[in-house]
Amino acid sequence: MSRYKAIQARIERSAQSCGRLAKDIRLIAVTKGRDVASITPLLDAGHRDFGENRVQEALRKWPALLKDYPDVRLHLIGPLQSNKAKDALDIFTSIHSLDRESLAQKLAAEKNAAQKEFFIQVNIGAEAQKSGIAAQRAGGFIADCKALGLNIAGLMAIPPQGRDASPYFTALAELARQNNLVGLSMGMSSDFESAIRCGTTHIRVGTGIFG
Ligand SMILES: *Cc1c(COP(=O)(O)O)cnc(C)c1O
Numbered sequence: 001m002s003r004y005k006a007i008q009a010r011i012e013r014s015a016q017s018c019g020r021l022a023k024d025i026r027l028i029a030v031t032k033g034r035d036v037a038s039i040t041p042l043l044d045a046g047h048r049d050f051g052e053n054r055v056q057e058a059l060r061k062w063p064a065l066l067k068d069y070p071d072v073r074l075h076l077i078g079p080l081q082s083n084k085a086k087d088a089l090d091i092f093t094s095i096h097s098l099d100r101e102s103l104a105q106k107l108a109a110e111k112n113a114a115q116k117e118f119f120i121q122v123n124i125g126a127e128a129q130k131s132g133i134a135a136q137r138a139g140g141f142i143a144d145c146k147a148l149g150l151n152i153a154g155l156m157a158i159p160p161q162g163r164d165a166s167p168y169f170t171a172l173a174e175l176a177r178q179n180n181l182v183g184l185s186m187g188m189s190s191d192f193e194s195a196i197r198c199g200t201t202h203i204r205v206g207t208g209i210f211g
Contacts, residue, residue, distance in 0.1 A: 001041055004029075004209050011203070014196040025196055028075050028185075030206030036061060038210060043069050051096075051204050053078025055088050062091055077156075077185075077204055079131050082106045089113060096156040096185045096202075097121045099133050101144060108148035117153040119185045119202075120145065122175065124168045125160035132157065135175055142179050154183020154201065165191040169198035 007027065015022040030051040031039050039050070039061075048071055052058040058074060066072055076092040079099075085106040088095060096119040098104060107113050120142060123132030133141050138155070145152050155176045159168035169186050176184055187195025189208035196203070 001045065003211060004042060004045070004047070007205055007208050010193065011196065014193040018197045020196065025200060026202045028077070028202055028204045029209050030077065030188075030204050031061075031210075032057065032078075032206065034210055036065065039065065042209075043072070049073050049075065051075040051077040051206075052092075055080070055084045055091070058091050059087060066091075075202075075204075086110055089116060093117070094119065094153070096204075097131065098145065098150070099123075099131050101141070104141075104145045104148055104150060108145075108150055113150060117151050117183075118145065119154050119156040119183060120152060121156045122172060124157040124172050124175075125163075127160055130158070135171070138175055139179055142181070152181060154181045154185060155179075156185035156202075158188075159186075159191070164194075166194045166198060169195050169200070173199045 011025055012022045015025060026049055028049045028051040029042055029047055032053045073093045074091060075094040075096055076088055077096045080088055080097050082103050089110050089112050094117045098118045099121040121132040122135055122138050123130050142152055155172055157172045159165040172186055173184055184200045185202040187200045187203035189205050192203040192205060
């Protein structure tokens with residue numbers, strides 16, 4: 001819990017230093033690989049946003065917890081296979097990895113899709129091996145997703161490793177602005193302060209909270 005409190009204090013400080021409000025930055029506690037015993041203290045402290053990167057793991061861990069804490073918001077932050085779209089919508093409130101037309105169609109066909117929010121993942125560093133739609137194609141894809149009736153909250157990205165993330169954060173923020181989207185899912189343990197300066201609305205922090 002001391003790590004969790006320290007992260008909250010850092011969010012507060014970074015927000016203040018750039019004239020933002022900490023309440024406009026949602027902290028998603030990333031619980032992939034963590035057991036229920038390490039999650040419960042956060043729930044008891046009132047934390048409600050959690051991230052998982054695998055559908056199967058979330059289905060194993062969260063239904064029991066959701067019974068006790070029904071107002072939890074679960075965010076899928078990892079890649080989603082089309083054949084898991086239905087399972088994902090059953091447990092997650094937000095999907096941060098919408099990155100292709102076939103997946104958008106699969107999701108939109110499910111009846112509970114309308115109550116969910118989606119972030120479009122952008123391959124902002126144009127890396128060959130990384131998922132995410134190319135930045136040049138994002139505008140068209142956003143329009144297609146909206147036409148399918150999906151509630152597009154914003155854009156998500158994971159910048160290239162080992163490089164200063166801020167130019168990539170700035171590029172993602174600009175792309176969102178051009179497309180009239182306000183949500184930005186960017187910033188992890190190592191770079192969330194930089195993401196806050198670049199306007200992030202959702203940071204995804206795992207090791208910073210859990211060690
Ligand atoms: C694991 C993961 C995170 C959290 O990473 P940390 O460095 O542990 O904070 C954030 N986003 C995604 C997509 C992840 O897979």
